Amino acid sequence: xxxxxxxxxxxxxxxxxxxxxxxxxxxxxxxxxxxxxxxxxxxxxxxxxxxxxxxxxxxxxxxxxxxxxxxxxxxxxxxxxxxxxxxxxxxxxxxxxxxxxxxxxxxxxxxxxxxxxxxxxxxxxxxxxxxxxxxxxxxxxxxxxxxxxxxxxxxxxxxxxx
Amino acid sequence: xxxxxxxxxxxxxxxxxxxxxxxxxxxxxxxxxxxxxxxxxxxxxxxxxxxxxxxxxxxxxxxxxxxxxxxxxxxxxxxxxxxxxxxxxxxxxxxxxxxxxxxxxxxxxxxxxxxxxxxxxxxxxxxxxxxxxxxxxxxxxxxxxxxxxxxxxxxxxxxxxxxxxxxxxxxxxxxxxxxxxxxxxxxxxxxxxxxxxxxxxxxxxxxxxxxxxxxxxxxxxxxxxxxxxxxxxxxxxxxxxxxxxxxxxxxxxxxxxxxxxxxxxxxxxxxxxxxxxxxxxxxxxxxxxxxxxxxxxxxxxxxxxxxxxxxxxxxxxxxxxxxxxxxxxxxxxxxxxxxxxxxxxxxxxxxxxxxxxxxxxxxxxxxxxxxxxxxxxxxxxxxxxxxxxxxxxxxxxxxxxxxxxxxxxxxxxxxxxxxxxxxxxxxxxxxxxxxxxxxxxxxxxxxxxxxxxxxxxxxxxxxxxxxxxxxxxxxxxxxxxxxxxxxxxxxxxxxxxxxxxxxxx
Numbered sequence: 174x175x176x177x178x179x180x181x182x183x184x185x186x187x188x189x190x191x192x193x194x195x196x197x198x199x200x201x202x203x204x205x206x207x208x209x210x211x212x213x214x215x216x217x218x219x220x221x222x223x224x225x226x227x228x229x230x231x232x233x234x235x236x237x238x239x240x241x242x243x244x245x246x247x248x249x250x251x252x253x254x255x256x257x258x259x260x261x262x263x264x265x266x267x268x269x270x271x272x273x274x275x276x277x278x279x280x281x282x283x284x285x286x287x288x289x290x291x292x293x294x295x296x297x298x299x300x301x302x303x304x305x306x307x308x309x310x311x312x313x314x315x316x317x318x319x320x321x322x323x324x325x326x327x328x329x330x331x332x333x334x335x
Numbered sequence: 336x337x338x339x340x341x342x343x344x345x346x347x348x349x350x351x352x353x354x355x356x357x358x359x360x361x362x363x364x365x366x367x368x369x370x371x372x373x374x375x376x377x378x379x380x381x382x383x384x385x386x387x388x389x390x391x392x393x394x395x396x397x398x399x400x401x402x403x404x405x406x407x408x409x410x411x412x413x414x415x416x417x418x419x420x421x422x423x424x425x426x427x428x429x430x431x432x433x434x435x436x437x438x439x440x441x442x443x444x445x446x447x448x449x450x451x452x453x454x455x456x457x458x459x460x461x462x463x464x465x466x467x468x469x470x471x472x473x474x475x476x477x478x479x480x481x482x483x484x485x486x487x488x489x490x491x492x493x494x495x496x497x498x499x500x501x502x503x504x505x506x507x508x509x510x511x512x513x514x515x516x517x518x519x520x521x522x523x524x525x526x527x528x529x530x531x532x533x534x535x536x537x538x539x540x541x542x543x544x545x546x547x548x549x550x551x552x553x554x555x556x557x558x559x560x561x562x563x564x565x566x567x568x569x570x571x572x573x574x575x576x577x578x579x580x581x582x583x584x585x586x587x588x589x590x591x592x593x594x595x596x597x598x599x600x601x602x603x604x605x606x607x608x609x610x611x612x613x614x615x616x617x618x619x620x621x622x623x624x625x626x627x628x629x630x631x632x633x634x635x636x637x638x639x640x641x642x643x644x645x646x647x648x649x650x651x652x653x654x655x656x657x658x659x660x661x662x663x664x665x666x667x668x669x670x671x672x673x674x675x676x677x678x679x680x681x682x683x684x685x686x687x688x689x690x691x692x693x694x695x696x697x698x699x700x701x702x703x704x705x706x707x708x709x710x711x712x713x714x715x716x717x718x719x720x721x722x723x724x725x726x727x728x729x730x731x732x733x734x735x736x737x738x739x740x741x742x743x744x745x746x747x748x749x750x751x752x753x754x755x756x757x758x759x760x761x762x763x764x765x766x767x768x769x770x771x772x773x774x775x776x777x778x779x780x781x782x783x784x785x786x787x788x789x790x791x792x793x794x795x796x797x798x799x800x801x802x803x804x805x806x807x808x809x810x811x812x813x814x815x816x817x818x819x820x821x822x823x824x825x826x827x828x829x830x831x832x833x834x835x836x837x838x839x840x
Contacts, residue, residue: 187765195506209525210525218787219523220522223783223787227513234505238502252561253764254560254561255559258760261551261555261732265732269749269753272744272749277740281733284736285733288554288725288733289728291558292557292724292728292729293725294723294725304729307729316741319388321388321737321742322741
């Protein structure tokens with residue numbers, strides 16, 4: 174995930190990874206498309222045919238990407254910092270895993286705090302408090318006033334009674 | 336009834352007190368979110384889509400129209416006061432606008448952008464109103480093969496015609512098309528690419544994809560660049576008004592920008608970026624003050640801003656009359672229509688004229704509101720630019736998950752959010768455009784249906800696709816839009832193309 178500043182001279186490793194990914198997706202579509210019984214009807218084009226077409230195109234695009242990466246390596250990419258990425262993705266994953274138990278307000282607080290930390294915020298108490306405030310405000314506006322059905326947990330039960 | 340009476344009827348709808356309130360909420364939210372740095376119009380409408388879920392169709396679409404125009408206005412403020420390259424739709428505005436702000440002329444720059452947007456928005460919305468019924472008549476003679484050809488043209492212009500590389504654009508497009516295939520086939524009921532996961536049967540939500548790629552992908556990308564190297568907000572010195580000379584230099588640029596922007600927006604030829612780029616080039620050629628260009632020429636702000644907004648209105652022509660989204664923003668708007676089971680297109684003008692004309696009329700209303708919001712109240716919006724970056728992105732992410740949580744909070748959907756967000760980050764890192772994925776996802780199933788219908792009619796004869804002159808011409812145009820830029824790039828003339836490459840809008 175963190176190519177350390179490609180110099181652009183040697184063949185582009187990332188391009189090969191992308192090419193492999195595209196070919197894999199394309200192959201998957203070709204396989205899934207051929208699995209579908211062909212009941213093409215009048216048109217001669219059944220449910221599996223367009224996915225097979227797109228799968229074939231992806232395989233070709235993957236090959237082209239590989240060739241391009243061999244012949245013309247991409248430009249140097251800026252160095253990526255792994256720590257903020259981990260903060261952000263970690264926050265998202267924890268929020269996704271827990272939100273149905275802890276409810277929207279706490280889930281939003283976790284996400285807000287982790288995202289703030291990813292961008293260099295280190296005053297965690299303030300971040301957590303603002304996260305709670307933002308979560309409550311959004312829950313009030315969207316769930317209570319605008320009828321959007323947000324996941325409820327202990328805090329929502331206690332304060333908004335639902 | 337003629338256009339004029341339809342429009343009057345629409346105005347009557349738009350002037351109902353509740354509708355005015357919805358429009359006001361829409362433009363306020365749109366401006367507020369659009370002003371935030373790093374958020375373009377596409378993300379603005381995607382983020383604010385859930386706001387409209389609780390309303391009825393008319394109110395929701397009117398609020399949505401306000402959000403769309405508000406997002407366009409808000410973006411220009413950001414690019415003048417913060418030099419934020421990468422915010423695509425108004426990146427041209429930043430060229431001259433930011434220079435003007437640095438030279439202490441931020442006030443006139445903001446004023447010419449706001450008034451130019453107003454003039455262009457007003458004229459272009461009127462043009463939309465008068466053009467739409469004619470396009471609807473034209474659309475009625477369109478059969479499946481013509482629609483298919485039109486969609487192929489839209490695919491090519493969105494993905495391959497502009498930007499750095501046709502290959503990367505096509506890869507993005509086909510990733511979108513592949514995602515579009517997930518779910519139940521609409522013609523036969525066959526399950527495709529769902530791999531036994533029931534939540535995938537409904538397919539992939541456009542809003543989930545757009546929010547994940549634009550919001551989460553962008554946040555990951557910005558975060559990964561390490562600590563903020565903030566360029567700082569430029570204070571506005573003096574008042575937000577223009578001198579007589581500023582007016583004299585601006586008004587022609589506004590009109591030219593409108594004349595360039597509207598046709599480009601209304602053709603399936605890409606979005607506002609191309610319009611503002613062409614307008615900038617025109618102003619640079621026609622100016623009497625060439626020495627100021629690159630140092631803060633007011634025409635360089637006035638023209639592109641007008642073009643930008645005129646194109647935004649123009650985009651609504653194919654969207655409303657043909658159901659054809661030609662930008663990522665329009666694709667999300669289409670998703671907004673579809674949440675009410677409304678399919679924009681010629682039929683909608685016949686079945687729900689009040690809705691369509693109410694929407695068009697409310698665009699005029701929204702435009703007037705935005706002028707008021709953006710001239711006297713501009714200082715208030717600038718405060719939003721002062722939100723520290725960690726808090727800003729924290730808030731954006733919470734908002735980004737809101738739509739998914741409120742509509743379909745299944746763990747599968749939420750994991751898709753994370754997955755597509757990561758994909759958006761990687762695509763940004765390796766210079767793949769995002770807009771083609773979104774457009775491919777929403778247009779893919781429509782194109783497939785039209786193709787299969789056309790072939791059903793011809794009983795499997797593929798030559799039917801080129802046997803109608805309209806379809807043949809559209810497919811030829813698509814081929815040209817694919818091949819000509821490739822030749823230009825191969826001969827080393829691709830710089831101009833990559834400059835107008837669509838990163839977002």
